Amino acid sequence: MHPQNRINLEEDEIPTQYYNIQADLREPLPPPLDPKTKQPVNPATLERIFAKELIRQEISSERYITIPDEVLRAYLEIGRPTPLVRATRLERFLKTPAKIFYKAEYLSPTGSHKPNTAIAQAYYNKKQGTERLATETGAGQWGSALALGSDMFGLKCKVYMVRVSYQQKPGRRVMMETYGAEVRPSPSEDTNFGRSLLAQDKNHPGTLGIAISEALEDTVTHENTRYCLGSVMNHVLTHQSIIGLEAKKQFESIDIQPDVIAGCIGGGSNFAGFAYPFLADKLHGKLDADFVACEPKAVPSTTRGTFTYDFGDTAEMTPLLKMYTIGHKYQSPPIHSGGLRYHGKAPSLSYLINKGHVHSVAYHQNEVFQAATTFAKTEGVIPAPETAHCIKYIIDQAIQCKKTGEEKVLAFNNCGHGLLDIKAYEDFLAGKLIDYEPLNIEVETYVK
């Protein structure tokens, strides 16, 4: 009998509470600071920007947060629980004694894990009477997820999409428009900030920082509009914990415990969503596993950055966050993993890396695409370039196990497919990918 390929959960086995890692940290996370006063930001001042319940979750130290019925129903409607898949063909190809498992988050309608929090954020906003959501997006995974989430709860959605992606990558833009969202290239004519930049350069290519600024301006200048963010913040990571909570049930059902838990990190939400429920067991001495976060050498926030207070955006509009950062003015090279081109990392993840609970590694994009191609040829699924960073780590570990004979259980979050990133594969196959690495990284100090 061959090993089982997919471990499914029935719909009535879906977890009904999120896990919030803030309950299990030895000390409270360093709070966001007002850049002028250097004092902790008052949650009440954030209510014009975010839904109240999301602010409450942001600072909550409750271990479990009940998932509302409406959100659970929406999760079921987009195909949750997702399968835990054993990569049997990859194992055979590598001739490894290791067992390789992945959580198939790429199976969501928009192709990534992002709807897990988009749906929750849309729901909490709808419940308090918000009529319209504003956000930014780079390559579009987050924007398409929020467009879907907004559509599911009858909210309008406006997405500021970095202009260069808007023009060069129509795939997820058209997806957002199909879901009924309004998408504008950023910088746009729709905000004062956008207009001021276009006045200087009408072909301004835009940056994620600029798009965030426009979405924030849009929010504060429109009644009944709130802002949503796709990663970094605690409430986002908490929503994503549905991934790891399901995976834990799935591993328990086959009586196996993972030895290695890996994920890629942009802002940190897919890694955290998958890993934190297992990490809870490690923090309580119930699981002895390695937790590995994988990032690009072109954007080495945790492997070469500094653990310090920095702005979350380029335009210095957000509070200061204590995190691993390579500086909010860092110009990320044009690697194909658009979702990993963020200068900082989630404060909770940064804290856990700093304390040694999570280990991080960095790769060049050519070796990453080599791993992605091996995965595609064996498992059939073409992974997102972002996801491929942790596939590279897992394959290296599996080869290591072949040398040592160890039968380790290796697990990773397969957080996105690469069907709308196919140009990156074309460039890789043609030998056109460039490996980038910054020579020097200088991070400013805002808080002593």
Added chain:
Amino acid sequence: MHPQNRINLEEDEIPTQYYNIQADLREPLPPPLDPKTKQPVNPATLERIFAKELIRQEISSERYITIPDEVLRAYLEIGRPTPLVRATRLERFLKTPAKIFYKAEYLSPTGSHKPNTAIAQAYYNKKQGTERLATETGAGQWGSALALGSDMFGLKCKVYMVRVSYQQKPGRRVMMETYGAEVRPSPSEDTNFGRSLLAQDKNHPGTLGIAISEALEDTVTHENTRYCLGSVMNHVLTHQSIIGLEAKKQFESIDIQPDVIAGCIGGGSNFAGFAYPFLADKLHGKLDADFVACEPKAVPSTTRGTFTYDFGDTAEMTPLLKMYTIGHKYQSPPIHSGGLRYHGKAPSLSYLINKGHVHSVAYHQNEVFQAATTFAKTEGVIPAPETAHCIKYIIDQAIQCKKTGEEKVLAFNNCGHGLLDIKAYEDFLAGKLIDYEPLNIEVETYVK
């Protein structure tokens, strides 16, 4: 309690035999004829082209054909059994008393049902010692499936891809190359036929008929190479029956019988694969359901074509097949449903339509994309333009049920996603889609 969204089958519940409808027809299907002699083609002469076991299945009248263990394992490895999904959000949006179910074939790694037969064809070829497979592809769904199937069984794969698609639609081409297949724009420099066409016009855009001719020439001029076809032939439809056999088990598990079974038709394989196992019950008086095949008005093979003997390809290299056809020289308009731009339909399906067991309908592409957008906004999944033809029919039926109050069970095969066809959605949203319909159709008569 909300209705269950997904009806799953466990891996050990996967059907272990294909269903062959030839066993249940009142008379044998009209045989393929040699165009010169007008006599039935001798199966032995086909052995230079096709694997022996596939020829045996082509003319078999066995009701069930055992699926080899290696093929079953490969099916499990690409995610079979696929879920049967209840479209609860679409039902709520339409306010219909109808229950709408779809089989999620779009979840395969290549995004369609095509791997079901690609895997089987690669396996039977590998078993008899074939080292290399040749085929043609239009937009690429079939080519990418055979590239994956070949890779899974260690065979080389050469795909002749219609030049205009090769240039304009890199998505599935890069997918094929990622799986290790060699892809050539057709007409190509690799065959005598291709070179002769390029000598006349070096920018020849190609047609599916030309690509078939090149793949056949490649096959007969290379030792240990065999040819594979993605639809139309009996053995292909038999392999696809895994879809309907799973769906029957899934409907039985919730004690529901479908009243309407629909699918789109290009060559006919996804419709047949889903519908024939249910049609078997209808032919035996055990199920009273409507079977509806949906095609484009631009290529109205079954709604305006003739049931007669015609060539399967444009270049007149294949035997004559008795089928509904609009003539093998018909120049299909450039609709976005590349998979439905075929002049004929599978002989078994054509026979069943002619006998009144299957009904067919035709739509324009704008109404089809309107339905696709409604589906995407409610179910989240962006369907392939081809698939959207039967979604249009199902939505119309659901609206009809709202008027009559009938609680019909409507089922269709969700045979492909549209993530690599996103340009079509962009054109639809921009109001750029043109509705085509031929004025007159003339079909030549080859056999009196």
